[in-house]
Amino acid sequence: MVESNVGPVFYILAFLIIASAVMVVSLKNIFHCALALVMCLFSVAGIYILLNAEFLAAAQVLIYVGAVAVLMIFAIMLTTNLASRNIKQVTENALVSVFICALFCLGTIFLLWATPAKIWRYATESLPVDNTAIIGKYLMTEFVLPFEVVSLLLMAAMIGAIVLARKERS
């Protein structure tokens, strides 16, 4: 890990991410859950800025906070009586899932702790200042094929969404 980036700001953001993520899966009102999700996504964007990845942070705010989360809130508000109702968030398998998640989480933290930082590629060097331009260049040269296939993917998703959501006349 890069030592210089781990300051008080990082810890505040990390705390915000974890706290709001827990709120997303534990709050009783689904509207509050969606607001907590917005908070969580915003804090992740903050981490990206700490790592000098401005483009990623902007994309995160635009797409996840701006589009996805706002759509989610609209969907909740437009669904009758959903915003004011209390929902049950605990499943029958809560114990099992908590166990598996805790095991995975602790295992990952232990393994990351035990790994020396120099193993990670690019861990000790910070991102170049013009990284946004570099991303653009890669998208237009080496990664142009996957970039174009994504548009095909979006078209398939759009056709599918229209088919499923359309009201049939019969």
Add this chain to the structure above:
Amino acid sequence: MEFQLPEYNLWLMCPEFFLTIWALVVLTYDLTTKRKSGSMVGYLAMAGPILTLAVAAILYAAGLYGYGRGFGEMFFNDPMALFFKVIFLGTAFMAIGSSFGIIRQKIINHRGEFFALMLLSTVGMMFLASSNELISLYIGLELTTIPLFVLAAFFKDDKLSVEAGMKYFVVGAFSSALLLYGISFLYGMSGTTDLLQMKITLAIAQLTFQKNFLVVLIGMVLVTAGIGFKLTLPPFHQWAPDVYEGSPTPVAAFLSVGSKAAGLVAFAKIFVNGLQGYYDPSTAPVDWGQLVGLLAVIAMIIGNTVAIRQSNIKRMLAYSSIAQAGYIMIGMVCLNEHGLAAVGYYMFAYMFANMGAFAAVAIFEDQTGSCQIDSYRGLVKTSPALSYSMAVFMLSLAGIPPLAGFMAKYKVFAAAIAMTTTDPTYNWLYWLVGVGLLTSVFSLFYYTNIIKQMFFSREDSPYKIVCGGPGMTVLMVGLIGVLLFGIFPEPVLNFATSISAAFGFVAN
């Protein structure tokens, strides 16, 4: 800023382009006929995979198509890509052929979209097969699955179908999140998304630091889980029976063969190519061979035992496909010149038998509305053609000689035995072969149960099944494939052996 545009080699991608355009043609044709296209749109869609193969063959004859790279390193036609593209196109052809019943009765308003989405999903599989890099691999996998979410829920008025679509969507989204998380670990360790480069960088790191890093294990477990959902490898298999039961039968067939083959390609590319250095008992616990071997054993046991108790034929075929995934993964963990060849041949044989069986189920369901195994009772007296072909498909899935399924199972087991005889550290592969042989006996029980119901029942069936043209074509293609490639497997086997040769496993 300087731009260095990569070399495109667009000729290599012509089959994909053609199929994409064909999908749009099918979609527009249905719209221009004001949704009254009837079966015509089905025939048009059925021609798509055939014409794509023809385009590839013509370009090959003209010397423009074949092995090679395009778009820098992004698009790579190796033997595995070409072999599996044939499987994907065959699967699409047979799935479209068996959906003529449902486009007449159930899908009245969206025939064009149904076939267009199926063809687009096939395009995704083909891109996936040609990717040699983690990002394009991931995007290919998404283009494969996103149309399938919609296809699974295509009967909008049917609760079971909507439930199937929803379940598949949630599971699919979850699994691709796991896959991406795993990929991010692999990228962090190697600093590259190119799989060949990753193999080299990881080997250099192993040599420089003289030890293995357990962090790779997290990436391996996450990627196995992500692809395991696509392969229906336990413990990631629970969605399969429900989704197969609820979704339209041709879509279930497409899921069980196409989506599984796509998962196999992704698995082979990431593990057999990128993480080849982490396949060795001496690197334990960072050894994916034993991890995947264990999952294969569980798949064979769970699939074969639970299938016995099923009364719905689609659920039975779902559990049977879980068991078949276990057999295929035996070939995957044999890193010698037979391993990947056996995987390829197995998938090829499995495509004919399983698509044929699902086509028979689809034809039966269209005319009777039933998927219960009981309702197949005495079918041979009223509809012999359907019964005999179903019997052949079941025997091939069970692995009875001289059908293709037998040769496939034999090749997989032979690959494992060859691995153990060359190096005694791989003796754990004997366990896989032992469990495989034992569970094959169990599998005979439920496959022959269908034959027993159809042939050895005293009552006459109340149903008279008439196979239409396209359905009959699919049954014939399946029968010919199962018999021909069971008796003369050499051409396919030779092609399949070049898959392992391209991955660097050559006979000594």
